Amino acid sequence: MLFGFWYRALPADSVPRNSLAKAMLLERPLVVGRDAQGRAFAMLDLCPHRGMPLSCGGFDGKNVECSYHGWKFDAHTGQCTLIPSLTADSKLKVERIRAGHFACEERDGFIWVFVAEQQVPGRQDVPTPGPAPCIPVLSEKYKLAHISAELPCNVDHGIIGLMDPAHGPFVHQAWWWRTRGSIHEKAKQFEPIENGFRMSAHTPSSNSAPYKLLRLYASADAITTTIDFVLPNLRFEQIRAGKYWFSSLTTVTPITRNHCRIDTVAAWNVFRSIPFVKPLFRFVGQKFMAQDQRTMEKQAEGLKYNPNLMLIDDADRPAKWYYQLKAAWLESRRNGGTMRHPLQGPVTLRWRS
Secondary structure: OOOOEEEEEEEHHHOOOOEEEEEEEOOEEEEEEEOOOOOEEEEEOOOOOOOOOHHHOEEOOOEEEOOOOOOEEEOOOOEEEEOOOOOOOOOOOHHHOEOOEEOEEEEOOEEEEEEOOOOOOOOOOOOOOOOOOOOOOOOOOOEEEEEEEEEOOOHHHHHHHHHOOOOHHHHOOEOOOEOHHHOOEEEEEEEEEOOEEEEEEEOOOOOOHHHHHHOOOOOHHHOEEEEEEEOOOEEEEEEEEOOEEEEEEEEEEEEEOOEEEEEEEEEEOOOOOOOOHHHHHHHHHHHHHHHHHHHHHHHHHHHOOOOOOOOOOOOOHHHHHHHHHHHHHHHHHHHOOOOOOOOOOOEEEEEEO
C-alpha cells in the first residue's frame, strides 16, 4: 500500500451535515464527518486518551466529543478543545493535545482523504498535499454518476485487473456487450507520463458503450479515446467526438491488505436532457462491475495458496509497468532522488481481446 497520496474515502452523499461516519483506508480507521457549514473533515478514529473510537461519540457541528471521558477535538485540526475532568488549577496545556487528522476534500461526489506516510497524533510537519484528483470535464454542463463494488483482494490484484486488456471477452460476456467471437488483434501505443503511463489517443473499442452512444453524434474515425494510469490507483479515460465527450475516473482503494474497493465516477455531455441515461449508465456499469467482482471472489480462492504467478507480454506489460512504477516511487522516497520511470519512451503493444 502506498502512503502519501489522496484516496477516496466515502461517497459524499453518505455523510450528511452535522454527522459522523466510519471509514477505513490503508488499514487506518477514520471518522469522516461534515460540519455545520457542510465542509467535510476526516480524523483518526481513535481518541488519544484511551483509544476509544471517536465515531462512537457526539458531534456538535464543530467539535467531535469522545464518548468515554467527554474530551472534545476540533474537527478540522484535531486540536483538543476541552477535557471536562480537569480542575481550574490544572497545568495541563489542553491545546497541545491533538487527535490524528487528515487533509480532506470533496470532489465529484466523493470525500477524498490524504493519507500521509506517518499519521502521528500531534505531528505538525506532515507536508501539505496538492489538490485531490478530479474527473476531467470539457464543458460547463454535464451529467455525473458513480458506481462502486467491494473486492476481496489486495490492491495490487485489483489494479492489475483494472488495467488488464485481455479478460473482457471472458469476464464481460453479455448479449448487449460482447462475446468470445468478438476477439480480434489490437495494437495500441503507450507513452510515459508523470507517475504513470498513457494509452495514446486512438479509436475506442467498438464494444465500448460510450463509443456506441457517441457514434450517434460523429463518424467512427472522428471519435478518439485516451486512457491514463497514474499512481497510486487512478485510471482516467476520456472519449471525445468534437464537442461531445465522455470522461471517467476509476480508483481501486486499499481498505486493508486483503480488501479493496473499486469506484468509478463518470461524466458526459451527451443525451443530457434525456432522464433515463443516468440510470442506464448505473445499470450497465453495475452489471459490468459485478462481473469483475465475481471474478475477483473466485480468484481469491486460488490466491489463498500463494501460487507462483506469471505476467506475459504484451497484454500484461501495463501490469509490469505498474509494479515497476511502485518500486521506483518507493525507491525515490527512500533515497530522496528522482523517480526512475520504467517506460523510457513510446512503445506499441499488441494483443488479442
